[in-house]
Amino acid sequence: MRLFRRLVLVLIARPIARIFTGADIVGRERLPLKGPAILVANHASHVDTILMLTLYPSRGLDWVRPAAAADYFLRGGLISWLSNTIIGIVPVARDKAGAGVDVLAPVREALKAGDIILIFPEGTRGDGEAMSDFKSGVARLAADVPEAPVIPVWLQGAGRVLPKGGVVPVPMNCTVLVGEPLHWQGDKTTFMTELRQRMEELHAKAPPQRWA
Amino acid sequence: MLGAVERGNFGMDAITAFFAGQSPAVLWGLGVVLGVLTLAVAVTAILPALKPAGDFTNLRQRISSWWVMIALLAGALLIGWQAVTALFLVVSFIALREFLSLAPVRREDRLIVLAAFVAMLINYLFIVIDDYGLYRVFIPTYVFLIIPFLMACIGQTRAFLATTATFHWAIVTCVYNLGYIAFLMRTPASEALPAGAAGLVFFLLVATEANDVAQYIWGKLFGRRKIVPKVSPNKTWEGFLGGWLTTGLLIWFVGPVFTPLSGIGLAVLAIFLPVAGFAGDVTMSAIKRDIGVKDTSALIPGHGGLLDRADSLTFTAPLYFHILAYFALGHF
Known part of the structure; x- marks a missing residue:
C-alpha cells in the first residue's frame, strides 16, 4: 500500500501538480527525510496538501502524513478512500474538540511512531492572503514530542489554483518556501509567537503570486 | 523470422533513414551548436583553476540547462512540425502561466485566466490546420475584444482598463508571438x-x-x-x-x-x-x-x-x- 501511494503521488499526482502550479520550491533541502517532524503551513486550498506531497523528496514521502479534519475528509466514499490511501491523512476530530476528547491523540501517536506530520494551524482554509490565528494544538504536539523539529512552510499561490468553494482548477504558478526548523523550548506563548513570526518572514520573501 | 543481426540492421537503417531525410545544413548547424556547448563545458572545467576565488555554480547550471533546452529543441526540429507545435504549445503555456501569476490580475479574473489558456489552445489549433488567415486575426482582434467583454460580464470595474491591457500583453507575447515559431514549420516543401x-x-x-x-x-x-x-x-x-x-x-x-x-x-x-x-x-x-x-x-x-x-x-x-x-x- 505504501508503494502504491508513492507510485500514485510520484507518477500521477506530481506531473499534474507541476502543470497546474509550476511547483517552485525554495529550501527543499530543509525538508526532513525522516520523522518525527512537524511541518507547519498556511492553508488556502486543497492544493496545499497536494503541493506538499508532490514536492516532497521521494525518500521521505512515505512518512509524510497531513493532519486533516475527520468530519470533512472521512465522510465516506471516494473522498475517504483517497484521504486514507493516497493522501495518508491522520484524522483529527475537529468537531469533538472541547468535549473532553483528546482529538490530537492520533497525531501524537503518529509522531511517536516516526511520521512527518503536516499541520495547518489555522484549522481551516483561508482566503490565501492574510493568515488567521493559529490554533494552539501545534504547541501541544511540539511540547509532547519535543524531539520533533517544527519546520515552517509558506505556500504561496495555491489558493488561486483552487480557492475555497472553487470547482474548476486554473493553472497558476505557486511557490513553496521552507524555513529553518524550530524547537520546543518549554513555553507555549514564546513558541507560538516565534512560529508565527517565522511564517510571516517566509511570506514576505514569497514572490508576488497573489491577486491585485 | 528476422535474426538478431538483421533486426539490429533494421534499427540502424531506420536511424540512418531518419537522419538522411534531414537537411544537411540543419544537422551541421546542430553539430556546431553542440560543439560550442562542449567548448563551454571545457571552459567551466578550466575556469576554477585560473580564478580559484570565483564561484562558477551559476555558469555551470546555465550550461547544464542549455543541454536540456537544446536537446528538446533539436529533437522537435528533427521530428517535424507536429513536435515543434507541441513543444511551443508547452512553451506558451508555461510562459503565459508565469506571466499571469505575477502580473496584477484581480481575484474576479480567475476564470479569465482560464479563458486565456483556452485562447492559447485555439491559437495553436490554427497552426495545426495551417490556417494563417485565422491565426493572424484571432488573438490581435478577437481575443483582444472578447477578454474585456468577459471581464465586463463578471462585473468588477476596479482597475478594469489596466487589467485588460495586462491580459492582452500576456497573450500576445507568450502565445501569439511565440506561436509564429511553430507556424514557420508549416512552410511547405514546395x-x-x-x-x-x-x-x-x-x-x-x-x-x-x-x-x-x-x-x-x-x-x-x-x-x-x-x-x-x-x-x-x-x-x-x-x-x-x-x-x-x-x-x-x-x-x-x-x-x-x-x-x-x-x-x-x-x-x-x-x-x-x-x-x-x-x-x-x-x-x-x-x-x-x-x-x-x-x-x-x-x-x-x-x-x-x-x-x-x-x-x-x-x-x-x-x-x-x-x-x-x-x-x-x-x-x-
Missing part, C-alpha cells in the same frame, strides 16, 4: 528553402540567442556607458552595439545557408533582428521591475523562468516571420 522549414526555425533561435550572448560578452568586455539604467543597469551601449554588429554579420553571412533571404530582405533582417532581441529583453525587464521580481520563476536552473529565457524571442519571432513572409515565402 517553397525554395535552402535547409527546409526546420532550417528557418533553427536560424531564428540561433540568431536570437547568439544576439543575447554577444550583447552580454561585448558588455562584459567593453561596457562603460549605460543604455537604459533605470530598467537594466547592466546593459551598456557597447554591449548593444557590439551585439548588433556581431549578430548582423552572422545573419548576413550565415543567413543564406538556412533562409531563402538575400539582398534587401537579408539586410533588413540583419539590421532589425538584433534590435528586436534587445528590445524584447529590455521591455520584459521593465515589466519585471514593475512587478518587483528578478526572475519569472525558478523553472530553468541558472536562467530563472521560461519567460526570462524567451523574452527576446517574443519580439524576434514575429519580426523574423514577417520579413520572411514579405520577402520570400509565398505560403504566408
Whole structure:
C-alpha cells in the first residue's frame, strides 16, 4: 500500500501538480527525510496538501502524513478512500474538540511512531492572503514530542489554483518556501509567537503570486 | 523470422533513414551548436583553476540547462512540425502561466485566466490546420475584444482598463508571438528553402540567442556607458552595439545557408533582428521591475523562468516571420 501511494503521488499526482502550479520550491533541502517532524503551513486550498506531497523528496514521502479534519475528509466514499490511501491523512476530530476528547491523540501517536506530520494551524482554509490565528494544538504536539523539529512552510499561490468553494482548477504558478526548523523550548506563548513570526518572514520573501 | 543481426540492421537503417531525410545544413548547424556547448563545458572545467576565488555554480547550471533546452529543441526540429507545435504549445503555456501569476490580475479574473489558456489552445489549433488567415486575426482582434467583454460580464470595474491591457500583453507575447515559431514549420516543401522549414526555425533561435550572448560578452568586455539604467543597469551601449554588429554579420553571412533571404530582405533582417532581441529583453525587464521580481520563476536552473529565457524571442519571432513572409515565402 505504501508503494502504491508513492507510485500514485510520484507518477500521477506530481506531473499534474507541476502543470497546474509550476511547483517552485525554495529550501527543499530543509525538508526532513525522516520523522518525527512537524511541518507547519498556511492553508488556502486543497492544493496545499497536494503541493506538499508532490514536492516532497521521494525518500521521505512515505512518512509524510497531513493532519486533516475527520468530519470533512472521512465522510465516506471516494473522498475517504483517497484521504486514507493516497493522501495518508491522520484524522483529527475537529468537531469533538472541547468535549473532553483528546482529538490530537492520533497525531501524537503518529509522531511517536516516526511520521512527518503536516499541520495547518489555522484549522481551516483561508482566503490565501492574510493568515488567521493559529490554533494552539501545534504547541501541544511540539511540547509532547519535543524531539520533533517544527519546520515552517509558506505556500504561496495555491489558493488561486483552487480557492475555497472553487470547482474548476486554473493553472497558476505557486511557490513553496521552507524555513529553518524550530524547537520546543518549554513555553507555549514564546513558541507560538516565534512560529508565527517565522511564517510571516517566509511570506514576505514569497514572490508576488497573489491577486491585485 | 528476422535474426538478431538483421533486426539490429533494421534499427540502424531506420536511424540512418531518419537522419538522411534531414537537411544537411540543419544537422551541421546542430553539430556546431553542440560543439560550442562542449567548448563551454571545457571552459567551466578550466575556469576554477585560473580564478580559484570565483564561484562558477551559476555558469555551470546555465550550461547544464542549455543541454536540456537544446536537446528538446533539436529533437522537435528533427521530428517535424507536429513536435515543434507541441513543444511551443508547452512553451506558451508555461510562459503565459508565469506571466499571469505575477502580473496584477484581480481575484474576479480567475476564470479569465482560464479563458486565456483556452485562447492559447485555439491559437495553436490554427497552426495545426495551417490556417494563417485565422491565426493572424484571432488573438490581435478577437481575443483582444472578447477578454474585456468577459471581464465586463463578471462585473468588477476596479482597475478594469489596466487589467485588460495586462491580459492582452500576456497573450500576445507568450502565445501569439511565440506561436509564429511553430507556424514557420508549416512552410511547405514546395517553397525554395535552402535547409527546409526546420532550417528557418533553427536560424531564428540561433540568431536570437547568439544576439543575447554577444550583447552580454561585448558588455562584459567593453561596457562603460549605460543604455537604459533605470530598467537594466547592466546593459551598456557597447554591449548593444557590439551585439548588433556581431549578430548582423552572422545573419548576413550565415543567413543564406538556412533562409531563402538575400539582398534587401537579408539586410533588413540583419539590421532589425538584433534590435528586436534587445528590445524584447529590455521591455520584459521593465515589466519585471514593475512587478518587483528578478526572475519569472525558478523553472530553468541558472536562467530563472521560461519567460526570462524567451523574452527576446517574443519580439524576434514575429519580426523574423514577417520579413520572411514579405520577402520570400509565398505560403504566408
